[in-house]
Amino acid sequence: MATNAGAEDAGTTPPGRPGRGPAAPRWPVVLSVLALVGFFGWTAVVPPGGIEATVGGGVISTVTAAVAGVACLRAGRRTAGADRAGWSLLGAGMFCWAAANVVWQSYVLRHIYPVPFPSGTDAGFLSLVPLSVAGVFALARLGRSGIRVLLDGVIITGSLLVVSWVTVLGPTFEVPGQSAFAQAVALAYPIGDVAIASMVFVVLGRSERRNRAALGLVGLGMLGLAIADSGFAYLSQSGQWSTGTFANVGWIVGFMLVAHGARRARAAPTAANERLASVWLALPYLPLAVAVVSAVALEIIHGSVGTVVLVLVTLLVMFVVARQIVALRDNVVLTRDLQKMVVDLQQREEQLRFLAFHDPLTGLANRALFQDRLAQALLVRLRTPAPLAVLYIDLDGFKDINDRLGHAAGDTVLVRVADQLNTCTRSGDTAARLGGDEFALLLDSVPLPGVIAIAERIVRTLGQDIVIDAQTARPAASVGVAFHETGDTPAGDLLRRADLAMYAAKLQGKSRYVVYEPHLRDGIATVHPARPSG
Incomplete structure (x- = not known):
C-alpha cells in the first residue's frame, strides 16, 4: 500500500524546535572553526612573507571557500524551487573562487611570484560576483519590486565606491606603469564585493522572513570578502602584502559566515513579507548622502573631484532618477491593483448579500x-x-x-x-x-x-x-x-x-x-x- 511516510519524514520538526524545520547540519561550524584555528596556528609558527606562509594561508582560504560551497549546495538540496536555484548559484560562486585560488597557489609553488596579473585566475575570482548576486536575488523572491531593489543596490554600491575612491582606492590606483586593463581588473575586485554586500543587505529587508537570518549571515560574509579584497588590492599595489594580514582573516571569516548562512537555510514555506520598513525605504539615500559629502570635501580640498568621481556621481544621479520613475510606476500599478481589488470586493459583497437573501436556483427572494x-x-x-x-x-x-x-x-x-x-x-x-x-x-x-x-x-x-x-x-x-x-x-x-x-x-x-x-x-x-x- 502506498504511503506518504517519506514526505512526512522530510518535513519533521525536531523536538524542542517548533516550526523551524529539519535540524541544520553542524559540520560547517566544526570545519570553519578548525580552519580559523589552523590559520592562526600556522601563521604563528611560520615566518611571514615566505612561500610556506603564503601557501598555508592559501590552502586554508581554499578549504573555507570549498566548505562554503558544499554548505550552499547542501542547502539547495534541502530546499526547492527558487531557493534551490539561489543556493546552488551561491555554491557555484564559492567553488569558482576556490578553484581560482588553487591555480593561484600553483603559481606560488612554482616560484612564479609575483603571480601574473591579470591572469586566468582573475576570471575565477571575479565569477563569484555575478553568481552570488543572482543567487541572492533568487533567494529573496522579490517579484515585481525586483527592479527597484536592483536600483537600490546599484545606488548603494556606487555611493560606497565614491567614498572608497576618495579615501583609499583613488590614491592606490594612481600607480604609474600599470595598464588600464590591469587597473580595471584590480578595481573590479572591491567593486564586485561591495556590489554583492550591498545587494544582500538591500534584499534582506524585502525577503521572506524565513530567509532573513540566512541572508544576513551571507551578507556579513560578503562584507568580509569585500574588506579582504580591498585590503589585498591596497597592500599589493603598495608592495606591503604578506600572508597573515587581515585580508586572509577576512576571506576565512567571510566564507565561514556564508557557510553558516547556508546552514540556516529553511525548507518550510512561509508567506512573503511585503511590508517595507521606513529604514529600508531610506537605505539607498544614506550612503548617497555620504558620497555627496565626500565629493564636496574632495572638491574643497583639492579643487577638483576628478574624472572617476565625476562619472560615478553622474551615474548615481541617473540611477536615483530611474529609481524614482520605477517607484512612481509601481505606485501607479499598486493603485490600479487596489482599485481593482476594491471593485472585486464590492462585487463579492453584493454577491454574498444577494445569496444571503435570495434563492440560488430561481433568483427569487428567500x-x-x-x-x-x-x-x-x-x-x-x-x-x-x-x-x-x-x-x-x-x-x-x-x-x-x-x-x-x-x-x-x-x-x-x-x-x-x-x-x-x-x-x-x-x-x-x-x-x-x-x-x-x-x-x-x-x-x-x-x-x-x-x-x-x-x-x-x-x-x-x-x-x-x-x-x-x-x-x-x-x-x-x-x-x-x-x-x-x-x-x-x-x-x-x-x-x-x-x-x-x-x-x-x-x-x-x-x-x-x-x-x-x-x-x-x-x-x-x-x-x-x-x-x-x-
Whole structure:
C-alpha cells in the first residue's frame, strides 16, 4: 500500500524546535572553526612573507571557500524551487573562487611570484560576483519590486565606491606603469564585493522572513570578502602584502559566515513579507548622502573631484532618477491593483448579500427576505392604511415530476415557475421561494379585485404544459390568499393564514385558489376553482 511516510519524514520538526524545520547540519561550524584555528596556528609558527606562509594561508582560504560551497549546495538540496536555484548559484560562486585560488597557489609553488596579473585566475575570482548576486536575488523572491531593489543596490554600491575612491582606492590606483586593463581588473575586485554586500543587505529587508537570518549571515560574509579584497588590492599595489594580514582573516571569516548562512537555510514555506520598513525605504539615500559629502570635501580640498568621481556621481544621479520613475510606476500599478481589488470586493459583497437573501436556483427572494419585507409592509400599515395581500403557492404533483423526469428536470420546472410568477406580478411586488416547491407573493397596495385576478392568472398559467427534453410536465398550483386586516397583524400570522387557505385549496381538488376566511380553522372553506381562460 502506498504511503506518504517519506514526505512526512522530510518535513519533521525536531523536538524542542517548533516550526523551524529539519535540524541544520553542524559540520560547517566544526570545519570553519578548525580552519580559523589552523590559520592562526600556522601563521604563528611560520615566518611571514615566505612561500610556506603564503601557501598555508592559501590552502586554508581554499578549504573555507570549498566548505562554503558544499554548505550552499547542501542547502539547495534541502530546499526547492527558487531557493534551490539561489543556493546552488551561491555554491557555484564559492567553488569558482576556490578553484581560482588553487591555480593561484600553483603559481606560488612554482616560484612564479609575483603571480601574473591579470591572469586566468582573475576570471575565477571575479565569477563569484555575478553568481552570488543572482543567487541572492533568487533567494529573496522579490517579484515585481525586483527592479527597484536592483536600483537600490546599484545606488548603494556606487555611493560606497565614491567614498572608497576618495579615501583609499583613488590614491592606490594612481600607480604609474600599470595598464588600464590591469587597473580595471584590480578595481573590479572591491567593486564586485561591495556590489554583492550591498545587494544582500538591500534584499534582506524585502525577503521572506524565513530567509532573513540566512541572508544576513551571507551578507556579513560578503562584507568580509569585500574588506579582504580591498585590503589585498591596497597592500599589493603598495608592495606591503604578506600572508597573515587581515585580508586572509577576512576571506576565512567571510566564507565561514556564508557557510553558516547556508546552514540556516529553511525548507518550510512561509508567506512573503511585503511590508517595507521606513529604514529600508531610506537605505539607498544614506550612503548617497555620504558620497555627496565626500565629493564636496574632495572638491574643497583639492579643487577638483576628478574624472572617476565625476562619472560615478553622474551615474548615481541617473540611477536615483530611474529609481524614482520605477517607484512612481509601481505606485501607479499598486493603485490600479487596489482599485481593482476594491471593485472585486464590492462585487463579492453584493454577491454574498444577494445569496444571503435570495434563492440560488430561481433568483427569487428567500424566506428571510420575504418575511422581512412583509414585516416592513405591516409596519407601514400601522401609519397608513392600504391593501396588503399574501399568496401562498404550492405546486401540485411536483414529486411525481421529480420521480418521472429526474431532479434536473424538477429544477428546470422550478425556474420556469419562478419566471411565470414574475410575469404575473408588478415590479414592486415580492415573489419568493420559501423552500422545496412552495412559493409566496407579497402584493402591496393591490385592491381585492386585482389580487383575485393575479391568483386566477397564477393558477391558469401554472396549469399549462412545460416541455423538457421532449417530455411534458404540468406543474399545477394550489394558491392560498390572505388579506391584511385593520390592526396589528403579525407577519407570521398573515403567512399562516395564506398557508391554511392553500391547504384548503388542496383538500378541495387542487389547481385552484382559496381566500382565507376565519372559519377555515373549523374546516369550512369557500373554494374558488380557476375560471377557464378566455
